[in-house]
Amino acid sequence: MRVALFLTCVNDTLYPDTGRAVVKLLTRLGVEVDFPMAQTCCGQAHYNTGYRHEAEPLARHFSDVFGEYEAIVTPSGSCGAMVRELYPRMGERARAEGRGNSLATTLAPVVPKTYELTEFLVDVLGVTDVGAYYPHKVTYHPTCHGLRGLGLGDRPRRLLQAVKGLELAELPGAEECCGFGGTFALKNSDVSAAMGADKVRNAASTGAEVLCAADNSCLMHIGGTMARLSTGMRPVHIAEILASTEEEPAV
Amino acid sequence: MSGTYLGMPAFPKAAHEAVHDATLRGNLRHATHTIRAKRAKAVAEVSDWDALREAGKRIKDHTLRHLDRYLVQLEASVTAAGGTVHWAADADEANRIVADLVRATGESEVVKVKSMTTQEIGLNEALEAEGIRAYETDLAELIVQLGRDRPSHILVPAIHRNRGEIRDIFRKEMSEWGRPAPEGLTDTPAELAEAARLHLREKFLRAKVGISGANFMVAETGTLVVVESEGNGRMCLTLPETLISVVGIEKILPTWQDLEVFLQTLPRSSTAERMNPYTTMWTGTTDGDGPSTFHLVLLDNGRTDTLADEVGRQALRCIRCSACLNVCPVYERAGGHAYGSVYPGPIGAILSPQLRGVTSEIDASLPYASSLCGACYEVCPVAIDIPEVLVHLRERVVEGGQVTSNGNKVVLKPAKGHAAERAAMRAARWAFSRPGALRAGQRLVSRSRRLHPRSLPGPGKAWSGTRDLPAVPKEPFRDWWQRTNGGMDGKGAAK
Ligand code: SF4
Numbered sequence: 076m077r078v079a080l081f082l083t084c085v086n087d088t089l090y091p092d093t094g095r096a097v098v099k100l101l102t103r104l105g106v107e108v109d110f111p112m113a114q115t116c117c118g119q120a121h122y123n124t125g126y127r128h129e130a131e132p133l134a135r136h137f138s139d140v141f142g143e144y145e146a147i148v149t150p151s152g153s154c155g156a157m158v159r160e161l162y163p164r165m166g167e168r169a170r171a172e173g174r175g176n177s178l179a180t181t182l183a184p185v186v187p188k189t190y191e192l193t194e195f196l197v198d199v200l201g202v203t204d205v206g207a208y209y210p211h212k213v214t215y216h217p218t219c220h221g222l223r224g225l226g227l228g229d230r231p232r233r234l235l236q237a238v239k240g241l242e243l244a245e246l247p248g249a250e251e252c253c254g255f256g257g258t259f260a261l262k263n264s265d266v267s268a269a270m271g272a273d274k275v276r277n278a279a280s281t282g283a284e285v286l287c288a289a290d291n292s293c294l295m296h297i298g299g300t301m302a303r304l305s306t307g308m309r310p311v312h313i314a315e316i317l318a319s320t321e322e323e324p325a326v
Numbered sequence: 327m328s329g330t331y332l333g334m335p336a337f338p339k340a341a342h343e344a345v346h347d348a349t350l351r352g353n354l355r356h357a358t359h360t361i362r363a364k365r366a367k368a369v370a371e372v373s374d375w376d377a378l379r380e381a382g383k384r385i386k387d388h389t390l391r392h393l394d395r396y397l398v399q400l401e402a403s404v405t406a407a408g409g410t411v412h413w414a415a416d417a418d419e420a421n422r423i424v425a426d427l428v429r430a431t432g433e434s435e436v437v438k439v440k441s442m443t444t445q446e447i448g449l450n451e452a453l454e455a456e457g458i459r460a461y462e463t464d465l466a467e468l469i470v471q472l473g474r475d476r477p478s479h480i481l482v483p484a485i486h487r488n489r490g491e492i493r494d495i496f497r498k499e500m501s502e503w504g505r506p507a508p509e510g511l512t513d514t515p516a517e518l519a520e521a522a523r524l525h526l527r528e529k530f531l532r533a534k535v536g537i538s539g540a541n542f543m544v545a546e547t548g549t550l551v552v553v554e555s556e557g558n559g560r561m562c563l564t565l566p567e568t569l570i571s572v573v574g575i576e577k578i579l580p581t582w583q584d585l586e587v588f589l590q591t592l593p594r595s596s597t598a599e600r601m602n603p604y605t606t607m608w609t610g611t612t613d614g615d616g617p618s619t620f621h622l623v624l625l626d627n628g629r630t631d632t633l634a635d636e637v638g639r640q641a642l643r644c645i646r647c648s649a650c651l652n653v654c655p656v657y658e659r660a661g662g663h664a665y666g667s668v669y670p671g672p673i674g675a676i677l678s679p680q681l682r683g684v685t686s687e688i689d690a691s692l693p694y695a696s697s698l699c700g701a702c703y704e705v706c707p708v709a710i711d712i713p714e715v716l717v718h719l720r721e722r723v724v725e726g727g728q729v730t731s732n733g734n735k736v737v738l739k740p741a742k743g744h745a746a747e748r749a750a751m752r753a754a755r756w757a758f759s760r761p762g763a764l765r766a767g768q769r770l771v772s773r774s775r776r777l778h779p780r781s782l783p784g785p786g787k788a789w790s791g792t793r794d795l796p797a798v799p800k801e802p803f804r805d806w807w808q809r810t811n812g813g814m815d816g817k818g819a820a821k
Contacts, residue, residue, distance in 0.1 A: 110804070116764075268793070
């Protein structure tokens, strides 16, 4: 099977390790991974900040770049939710504005074949034990757009539970938002920081060394808060844990 | 107490103080977490919850779609049952109607049932200006009124107060309004409730005029419904000679049977009760039973304008259960007052900017008072997609565009203060439409990484005041991918 990796602009620029981990993991599972060089950004930040019309050309670009692939895999719950949930809505809104079906038709092909990484593993490849090894105590934070937008459910936890050596600690208040929220983190920085601090305190109370999530944007906020509060914990993307093996362990 | 909230600062500024108020944070955290857990349990007991939620949504959508018809039907049935119907286009008109009705009775005081709608129009202040004193009789509203405070929650308006604060308010203020607090009042719930009971009883027995809102109005029968937990509402609805109800036009249900859905979803969503303790229903007037005069004031106050908006109109489905407040992480930390409206929390953030427009500083800031986590949508018993409406209203703020105001289509200008953001969004869109430009930008970031500070000056402090910046990698992923041929040249694979 050949899939396109939609890494997202944030991961591409700031978290290349996550990208390498996805490539390593999928290759190990027999999937051929392509990284279309023309990819940029799904337009989520634009859309969610109120610039829907600025997001439209980015969505069209996404569709041009990825339209031909059998499946599109992304290690980001929120960018996955953008394509799956909000692209159809953008098409509808354009139609309601009297601009015809063009946007809806252009975006339609990519919507059903875009998968968040853990969804792709569990639903498409049908695996929960990916042969990973990660001898650390980990707590898992389900990020909001993955949890409530895509409905990832217990897929990430099932994958983590199957990792050799990994001890999974229950995160108190797991389903509460970490406070990132894109531009919310800047526009309402006091509330955002307070939410982040509570999330980090809950994580620290588990005694885990690692807080794992399936979205690096949230981890950037949580990790930045952890560093500032000197908790000694570190944020790790789930792809990096699942890619880790006894031969090539990740830290 | 000010019901108008004029000149409130923008949300982030108001929230700043609340976030750093340890007592308030503690009070809110305790209260919201307790009710949150109870609600989840009460909802989980109902096997057909999803179907009830869908039914509630559909009944409300259907009613709103044919509101013109149902309003006329309601007016006919209320009139036939002996009531008098008045129509108020806005808050001023509603207040004037109520004040005139009270004055016509010759009374100078009224007892009130807890009502969001009368808070929305600032009725108590308007009556005060006419020399009429309005006594709040809901326990929490009483605490707010005695404390010269503002409500901070739809259902529990004094949620920001703890027991010690309530005892102090009762001791200090009750005597000014009527029967003083008993000597040596402590902060035990039973004593506080008893103090309120004694204080209020005197008012119930004396009042000739009662004022209420309503949770529902049934078009086919002309029946109004008030749902409450204390019984104080029932006192006001049955003892006085004259009853005046001020109700938003969106509170209509077509048939009596429609109540079966909402009388299941509302109590479980709001107080986590299986069945509501006091449900009072009345249809016009009945000789020898309850008030002999009944007036219904139907209030628009921005609702028809809201109804004209395809995305935003779903906010009118709201049954004011407050589940979205209780589950909201932003409300929990910012507190209700920061929302600058009688409607706080997620529902307030989408309702106020629609009912009042987005021209004031506070209203233009409300659509951003959310991380879009979606917890509100998940719990809403009428499935209002609050994040969808928030984003829609953000668009209205930054892009302007056509809206309906007082029934007229007007074109709104983009709000001020977003110029830099707009320029940044455009620049990002430009770069993201050109992979080459994105790549050049990424390389610039990577190659200058040794120069990056760990904290940012100026506006960047919004991030780095409380969070470290991420370390920038030495090369973006796409450069690694190209350099190593997708990790296939053996070396760089997935390190
Ligand atoms: S928006 Fe929904 S959850 Fe919030 S108060 Fe209204 S009905 Fe309840």
